[in-house]
Each structure stands twice: as structure tokens, then as C-alpha cells.
Amino acid sequence: MKIKEVDEAKKIIKELFEELYDEKSINFSIENSYNQVVFSDIISSIDLPPFNRSLMDGFAVKSEDTFRASDESPKILKCIDSIEAGSFSEKTIDNGECIEISTGAPIPDGADAIAMVEFTERKTDEETGNDNIHILKSVAPKQYLAIKGSDMKKDKLILKSKTILSPDKIGVLAGQGIKEIKAFKKPTVAIISTGNELVMNDEEISYGKIYDVNTYSITNATISNGGYGKSYGIVKDNYDDLKEKIESALKTSDIVVCSGGTSAGVGDVLRHVLDEIGEVIIHGVSVKPGKPTIIGKVNEKLVIGLPGNPVSALIIFYVFIVPNLRNLVGLSEEIIEKAIATLAKRIHSPKGRMHYSLVQIKEGLAYPIVKDSGAITSLADADGYIKIPKTTEILEEGKEVEITLFK
Template sequence: MGAEQKMTMKPFGELMPRLQALEIIDNHIKPIKGTKKIPIGESNGRVIAENVVAGFDVPPFPRASMDGYAVKAKDTTGATEKKPIALKLIGIQHTGGVFDGTVNDGECLEIATGAPMPDGADAVVMVEYTNKDGEEVSIEGQVAPLRNMAEAGADMTKGTHVLSPGKTITPGVIGALAALGYIEGEVYRKPRVAIYSSGPEIAPQGQALKPGQIYDINSYTLATVIEANGGVAVVIGIVEDTVESIKESLGSASEHDLWVVSGGSSVGTKDLFSEVMEEMGTIYFHGVKTKPGKPTLFGEVDGTPMFGMPGYPTSCLNNSYVYLMPALRKMARLAPKHWVKVKLPMGHEMVSKSDREQFITVRIEDGKAYRVYKQSGDITSMTHADGFIILPIGTNKADEGEEVEVTLLHI
């Protein structure tokens, strides 16, 4: 072993409370600036990077909003089912065309929903309130001007500001862009997030496990969280747990917007990431006062933010929700995650002693919460979890039937 790898265990310093750690992260994460044009059909979930102004009225013509008959509203005054008013039918207006004529006094035009209103007409009588007999239509209810129709520009008027940069694109936003004739939209690019796992105990899937090895879990869970929260996951793979290998990887730090390293952030004799971080960059905190996930690290190298996540799968995934997700969403210009929380009784007594704030995963069954958290290394603590509860520092149990707040994971 090289001389620079001969390290001894050293304890963590003072652990950082969660809210203080999140504040530090927020202070060092900046929103992405680069933009690109993409087809609007591929833009759902992206963040718009341009001002959108209506270049024309939408709809560009007055149109019927109901199937029925286009009329002059004044011609229907006093019409009832018992005292209908007869109007002359002069034709039919389907969608996609324009009636070549004018509705005069005493006349009406059969019209489909969405079809352009003919000249001379200012309202539509719904077909349910009419009775057609050859070229005569009995009107059985009066309508006011503009009834059952939309004027040109009723949705968007030419020159109206429709969308601003920073708006997350939804199907409704795509619909507005489509209505304005957009083929492509300007969006902010997604942050590129490099991921690697370290440790001699980690093996890639597809390779036979050697004694003492486990398969790489964290690269997959981290990539999923990153992709679901506006980022592009760049999985580097498994990096050899040596100072030289870690330095070589971090030497390309500026090629990505954010790095997430799992393993190597604890205080063991072979956990080298934090040692390299101290040499190559800046560590803002190392060790958080939450359980699981105490070894979490945050810093930067060459101006690129770096997360060091615990190697244990549950700790890594838990802290990707708690610490990584807010940072990534800010960088991607997405709104903070809205966590849905519900109050439920505990289905059993739960005891969990710690001097740290605890995140305990639970499943929900028959309206009650049941602990599924096992140990930090057991991924099924997350596999079967519907949510988690937070036990504040100094709280080490919840009684059966006691109401707890469950933060739902999958909504």
C-alpha cells in the first residue's frame, strides 16, 4: 500500500443539524444557465427559458362552443318550448371550413362545436332547444348575444404575455405552445450529474461476486432520483478505492454540474474520498446529525458541487431524498418537492434510540403505520416503504396507536 493511503480511523467532528446543512447546500447551489431548443412534444417536465407572447388571437376566429344553430340573438326573444319561434335554415357549418354567406334576420345556420361563426350571427342555440323540420328550425329557448360561442382571442389575445422563463412545462403548457404554432421551445438544459461508487466490496452487475463483495446498488438508486428530479445521470461506474483513482476521476469535475459519490465518506481506514476532497477542494460539512446517513459530505472541487453519500444503500437513498433532491431541483430550476404528509396511528410500539434526528421508513396498512426500517445496509428498508416518519432529537419511541406524521414517498 502506498504511503499516502496509510490512514488511521478518526472520529467525525461536530455533526451538522439537517436544517443547517440544507442552508449551506442552498447557499452553494446555483441554477443552471445554459439553454437549448427541443421539440415541444418532448418538453414535458422541462423548464421554459423564453418569454412566450401570443403572435395572433387564439382562437383566430369566433367559434361555436356547442352543437346547435347560429342565430341572431334578437330573433330568439320570447322563444319557449310552448311558444317556439321558427327560423329559416340556410345551411350547415362544419369544422375546418368557413360558411360563404351571412345569417340575416329570421335565419339560422346549423353549426358544429368549434366551427367558425358565420357573419351576421352572434349566438348559438343548443340543439337540445330546437326542433328541425326540413328547412325550418323551431327555436324553443331564447339566447343572449355571445351565448354558446367564443369570440376571437377569447383564449389568448394577440400580444398577450403567456409564459415566462422558469415555468415548468406541463401538458397544459405544451397545449398553449401548440396553439400558438410552436414546433420547438427554448428550455434550460438539465444538470449533468456524475455518479460513482467506490470500495473494494462493490462489484458491477453481471460479474460473479467474490467473497466479501456485494453488487452496486447506489449507482442505480441515485441515477433514478437524479433523473426524476430534472437531472441527467452520468454513471461513471465503480472507481477503485485508491487516492490516485479518486484524484483522476475528480480531475474532470468541471465536465459535470454536480458529482455524487457513494462510499468513501465515512471515517474508516480505506475511506479516501474525504481525504482527497480536503486536498483538491473545499469541504463545507462532513457528518450530519441524522440517522441513517451520518457520513454525508458536501463540498466542491473546481467550483463544482460534490456530495459524498454513505455507502450503505438505505443511508444513501434516504439522504438523496433529504439533501441531494433539494440541491438538484434548485439547479434544474424546478420548484421544491412538495411532500405529501398524512397523520396516521402507529400499528405497533416502535423504539429507536439515537442522539440524532431519525428518519424511519414505514409501510401503510389498514390506515396504520408499521416500521419497515431494518438497518442502514438493507435496501428493503426502502423497497417496502410507503413513507417515513421523523423522530426529533430526544424522541426515541412512538407508542402503539400514537398519531405520527408520515411523509409519503411515492406521490
């Protein structure tokens, strides 16, 4: 199989991911709503406010009953009921009557305005013992009313497709009492590390073993870019074990990401497994690091083989998988965080292959990290990576570079 150029590989991988698009209805709960992205336009289901609502504590009145009211010559109304927020009155106001009302309570029938409590006085009629309300200031029609539907009408577009459910937009859905929306489905990504020398970080290492890195870095890169990342642990670098692990992971996942075991030597196991249970779409990309990258398909699901080297694996995951993962969950590629800085030192780059190089950012300068590509220290120091085209052999000091951050 011919080694692919980076742009060619990107195009193929983009198309493979597009086949995975799958909107999903999610229940709108407090826990699962954050960081979801709206798939279909959302239409309002109720008027807001859902009824004519008082904006003040006071008295619901017929405004015509209050004309020319003043401190010296108050209008006297008979109070026939009282409404707290959350309750309502079944009574209708006639001329000469009013109903006591709290902020947020529904306006009773017959009333067309609210007299603020500050401009009223309550007095008991000595003859009848009734509560009388003295209105001390005239009230304009509709004063202090929030009319039903004045904030939001039913059946209107309220949130567009691709809206990210940030706290304010979640508030909008909550206010509508919307219980379920169509959101972009977050794919489940299974992460498998292959290598006889690897142990997980909750085990002891013996001589000859090393701690696995990729399970942790790739799982977290998946989660931070919108997918459900799930570790499937470590598998020995042999055909039967890897095949069994991948088949088991495919049962519960949309995408399986393996690292290690992709080079042309002893470890060419993933290639053989994919040849049997599915098909290999890409094997080898003209890129440094990450040449042995594999992209395969098994029953409409994707299986991705990253290099075993932790730096290479993470860079390849960010270059080829993260932008597609973000598109898949509705987060557009543009949101990937980038920084601009000036190159502090020239970088030599291999001709004929696209090169991704780690850099550290300090005070606006990008310092190339020139260590073995396998070095864990380089991950400790790095803020992100820059891209060097395959035709560039030297990137000069002082050049402005764009850094993709490991977010």
C-alpha cells in the first residue's frame, strides 16, 4: 500500500468520520447537558411568560378606577383576594375592586395594571370591617404587567443548530421546560495500548517494563475534545490477543484507537488483524513523526493505529483525529486553540515529509524542543506543536509560527 501524503490522508480520514455522523436525542438533565452541541434547530414550546405576570408587589386593578388618584384624594378599592407567586385567583375584578398580588403572580381576570404597594395604603372600613385599599397615584393601563408571550412566543426558533450548550443557553432550554433535544452524538472511543513491555500506572514495574503513557494521554485528549474516551488497557503485541481486544472494543465503541504495533517490523500485528476482520484504508503517511499510522474500517466503525512512541502518538492524534472528532460532536475545527509566537531558534526539518515539531512558548517566543522523538521530558516541556511543510528544510529564527496547543 502506497504511503499517503498528509493532505491526502486528512481528506480520506475526514470522509471516514463523516460517515459516522449520527444525531442523538438526549434527555436534558443538569448533568449531561453541559458541552453538548445542538443538532437540529430548537423551537420554543411555550409562551414566556406563560401567563400575564405581575412585575411588582402591589394590587391588581382596573386602571380606569385609579385615574386622578393622589395622596390628597385617594381612590378607594375593595380588596377581594390575595395572590402569592405560584398560585392564582379564580375571582374577577369588577369596578371598585382590587386583588393583592406578589411579584411573579398571574394577573387576575378583570385587572389591566398593577398599583405598586409603595403608592397604596391599607385601611379597614370602620362600618363594614372590610379591607380597603387607598390608591395614592394613578396607574397607566398595562403598568407593571409582563404580558403572556412578550418575552418569547411559542413555536419560534430559539436556538440554532450547532449552538454549544453553554450555561446561558442551558438556561434558555430550562425556562422552556424542554426535556429532550437532538444533540450531536458523542462517539465512544476505545483506547488500547499494545506492547509486551507496558504496564498500567496502578501496577508495579519490574525490570524491562515501562509505564504506559498513551492510554492516559489519548483517553484524556478524547475527552477534552468532545468524545467519550474509555481505556481498554494494555494488550500483548500478538495477533490473537490484539484481535480479541479490538473485537471486544468494537462491540461498545464507535472508534477504536490502538497505539504501538504499527511499524513494519515485528510489531506489524494491527495491519494483519485489520486485513482479516475489516480493511486497511491507510497504512503509512509521509509525516514526521508518525509514518506508520494506520487507518482501518471494520463494519462501518473506525480502527486507528497510532505509533507506540508517546510523542508521535499524541501528535498524530491531534493532527489527524482531533479535528474530525470535534466536527463529529458539532465543535467546529476552528475552535481548536492556537497561539502565535516568534520562533526563537532555527529548526532543521527533513525534506520530503511534513514535519510536526514540539515547541515551548516563553514570553511570546517559541522554543523548538530538540530531543529524541520518544522523550517524555519533551511532553513535560511542550505547549504544543508547529507544522513545517515538506518542502521546507530550514525554518529560520524570527519567523512567526502558529502553535496548536494540546487542549
